[in-house]
Amino acid sequence: NAGVTQTPKFRVLKTGQSMTLLCAQDMNHEYMYWYRQDPGMGLRLIHYSVGEGTTAKGEVPDGYNVSRLKKQNFLLGLESAAPSQTSVYFCASSYSLGWLYNEQFFGPGTRLTVL
Amino acid sequence: AQKITQTQPGMFVQEKEAVTLDCTYDTSDQSYGLFWYKQPSSGEMIFLIYQGSYDEQNATEGRYSLNFQKARKSANLVISASQLGDSAMYFCAMSSLSGSARQLTFGSGTQLTVLP
Numbered sequence: 438n439a440g441v442t443q444t445p446k447f448r449v450l451k452t453g454q455s456m457t458l459l460c461a462q463d464m465n466h467e468y469m470y471w472y473r474q475d476p477g478m479g480l481r482l483i484h485y486s487v488g489e490g491t492t493a494k495g496e497v498p499d500g501y502n503v504s505r506l507k508k509q510n511f512l513l514g515l516e517s518a519a520p521s522q523t524s525v526y527f528c529a530s531s532y533s534l535g536w537l538y539n540e541q542f543f544g545p546g547t548r549l550t551v552l
Numbered sequence: 553a554q555k556i557t558q559t560q561p562g563m564f565v566q567e568k569e570a571v572t573l574d575c576t577y578d579t580s581d582q583s584y585g586l587f588w589y590k591q592p593s594s595g596e597m598i599f600l601i602y603q604g605s606y607d608e609q610n611a612t613e614g615r616y617s618l619n620f621q622k623a624r625k626s627a628n629l630v631i632s633a634s635q636l637g638d639s640a641m642y643f644c645a646m647s648s649l650s651g652s653a654r655q656l657t658f659g660s661g662t663q664l665t666v667l668p
Binding site (some may be wrong): 470477480481485495525541542 | 596658
């Protein structure tokens with residue numbers, strides 16, 4: 438099993454450009470998440486999905502869109518990149534277990550720089 | 553809303569000694585879960601240990617144990633017999649039911665350095 442994979446690993450954008458980050462998991466997980474990690478701030482949830490075809494906003498959703506057309510894939514889009522979106526982006530997935538235990542399995546991260 | 557506080561931005565420990573990383577949380581929920589993740593310099597997030605709010609015994613996983621004090625709302629991670637490979641960023645997180653998801657709220661992390 439590859440677990441959770443993310444594409445690309447690194448990307449540099451110019452302000453105003455768009456891009457899509459791809460997350461794929463092969464564990465048949467129902468739940469998928471996108472986080473961003475900034476220095477000194479831990480991980481903050483951008484958007485999440487509780488199943489194919491469903492998405493919802495997290496703590497910091499502005500400037501991002503997501504789609505979950507297939508259960509194994511979760512896409513994060515930046516329509517018009519801004520320097521404030523320079524960050525490391527993590528995708529994660531989890532089973533739909535009893536709600537207390539929600540171990541999330543993380544991808545390796547994507548380092549995005551917006552100039 | 554849930555909040556996780558990690559007050560130690562950085563910690564040093566001598567190899568083979570034990571170290572405690574602090575985590576306090578704030579929630580109005582009666583039921584919740586607490587997690588610790590490790591992030592080495594390579595960047596990946598590694599799950600270490602979990603504690604449910606109704607678990608009466610402190611969780612242990614090998615050299616990791618979680619010192620859970622519910623009344624004080626603290627969930628400190630204890631690493632026994634530190635190794636050089638334990639040098640990493642450590643995050644405390646809490647699970648909550650928000651909407652229909654099982655979201656995790658993370659603290660800001662503690663950078664642990666193990667000295668030879």
